[in-house]
Amino acid sequence: SAPVITVDGPGGSGKGTITQMLARKLGWHLLDSGALYRLTALAAVRQGVSLDDENGLVKVAAGLDVAFEPTPEGEPVKVILAGQDVTADIRTESAGDNASKVAVMQPVRDALLQRQRDFRQAPGLVADGRDMGTVVFPDAPVKIFLTASAEERAQRRYSQLKDAGVDVNIDALLEEIRVRDERDMNRSAAPLKPADDAQVIDSTGLSIEEVLDRCMAAAGQ
Ligand code: C5P
Secondary structure (H helix, E strand, C coil), rough: CCEEEEEECCCCCCHHHHHHHHHHHHCCEEHHHHHHHHHHHHHHHCCCCCCCCCHHHHHHHCCEEEEEEECCCCCCCCCCCCCCEEECCCHHHHHHHHHHCCCCCCCHHHHHHHHHHHCCCCCEEEEEECCCHHHHCCCCCEEEECCHHHHHHHHHHHHHHHHHCCCCHHHHHHHHHHHHHHHHHCCEEEECCCCCCCCCEEEECCCCHHHHHHHHHHHCC
């Protein structure tokens, strides 16, 4: 089957940007698995399904009508849910928080598993997530685990939001990041951790270009 590069790590580690750049450089497909968890939570809220109704959430996850539309270089991939552009809606802090709540449920994860594996197509796939190397593509030839300190991730998120004209408090952001990390690492379903055969790259203090170079080197490119 087609080769896969898995890129796992906590939120704000630069994974999103790096995986998009890697996929473009290599001309490979991209899987943003976090978007599927964000979409499941968003679709549930819109359909009036409670975020602790496990059976309801499994149905929402299994029935997600989603399309990822390519965009020009530098722009985030467009995410279409049931014909509606939800690219911005799934990127809010609350969408991320809701995603991490539905992601603790093993049956919800199971409902999204095959959909993720279907992205593995020629000439190759770059897969962004928390459990790409441990659960979804355990046989991937290249596994990267991207980290950065919580302070640095909060600072990056703060700058992004500031550029987008959103006024936020950096201490509140840092606290949200810590809460989400805690939930992702301590859950029993696919906890966030590097695969045994992953190469760990700490992006604290590195520029995007430096991180990309290290990832390309890790991928043997
Ligand atoms: O990466 P992103 O911030 O979009 O992910 C949102 C949430 O979805 C994460 O905090 C995590 O709880 C969950 N997630 C997951 N497994 C993945 C990708 C995301 O559990 N492969």
